[in-house]
Amino acid sequence: GDSVTQMEGPVTLSEEAFLTINCTYTATGYPSLFWYVQYPGEGLQLLLKATKADDKGSNKGFEATYRKETTSFHLEKGSVQVSDSAVYFCALSDPGNQFYFGTGTSLTVIP
Amino acid sequence: NAGVTQTPKFQVLKTGQSMTLQCAQDMNHNSMYWYRQDPGMGLRLIYYSASEGTTDKGEVPNGYNVSRLNKREFSLRLESAAPSQTSVYFCASQRTRDTGELFFGEGSRLTVL
Numbered sequence: 001g002d003s004v005t006q007m008e009g010p011v012t013l014s015e016e017a018f019l020t021i022n023c024t025y026t027a028t029g030y031p032s033l034f035w036y037v038q039y040p041g042e043g044l045q046l047l048l049k050a051t052k053a054d055d056k057g058s059n060k061g062f063e064a065t066y067r068k069e070t071t072s073f074h075l076e077k078g079s080v081q082v083s084d085s086a087v088y089f090c091a092l093s094d095p096g097n098q099f100y101f102g103t104g105t106s107l108t109v110i111p
Numbered sequence: 112n113a114g115v116t117q118t119p120k121f122q123v124l125k126t127g128q129s130m131t132l133q134c135a136q137d138m139n140h141n142s143m144y145w146y147r148q149d150p151g152m153g154l155r156l157i158y159y160s161a162s163e164g165t166t167d168k169g170e171v172p173n174g175y176n177v178s179r180l181n182k183r184e185f186s187l188r189l190e191s192a193a194p195s196q197t198s199v200y201f202c203a204s205q206r207t208r209d210t211g212e213l214f215f216g217e218g219s220r221l222t223v224l
Binding site for chain 1: 152
């Protein structure tokens with residue numbers, strides 16, 4: 001079945017460092033791909049999405065490109081801030097709209 | 112803008128007790144979902160309601176029941192709580208079942224002793 005695998009955390013970075021969180025997926029069809037972010041004590045919020053191969057989703061300085069050839073959707077940000085500290089979830093939705101979430105990667109950014 | 116509202120935010124139960132988690136959305140969404148979040152396991156779908164009047168099982172429905180009371184409200188009931196149901200529960204809504212983005216509530220942390 002469909003699934004999402006993302007890098008284990010926790011990840012700790014200094015402010016202004018470069019961030020990459022790896023995400024790969026397994027899907028039989030052509031899924032849509034998402035990154036959700038969960039700030040402490042809050043629910044998940046959509047960060048960005050891509051609906052077809054080679055699409056790039058971007059928001060708040062974060063980017064991810066839908067790579068069909070490598071079945072990946074890695075999240076990147078060039079310069080992280082303390083306010084980016086959160087848990088990040090990679091997810092896919094299959095053509096039947098079933099969502100599959102990764103296990104989450106906790107990011108802590110220190111000043 | 113309230114979005115998706117869940118109550119209660121925290122609850123402690125004893126094994127065998129029952130309780131209902133309430134969820135309401137004010138975005139006029141058709142589809143609603145209940146997920147549970149456990150460490151190292153991501154989010155797993157318990158039940159969903161594609162539209163008012165319909166409900167379907169997700170990945171982990173055992174021990175739970177749901178009611179889609181109207182278009183706004185979708186409740187999750189634990190009839191006889193077990194320690195394995197200790198988790199954080201999230202309600203989510205979606206405009207329709209095929210429009211992509213899920214909107215989540217803030218979560219309900221349930222502990223079963």
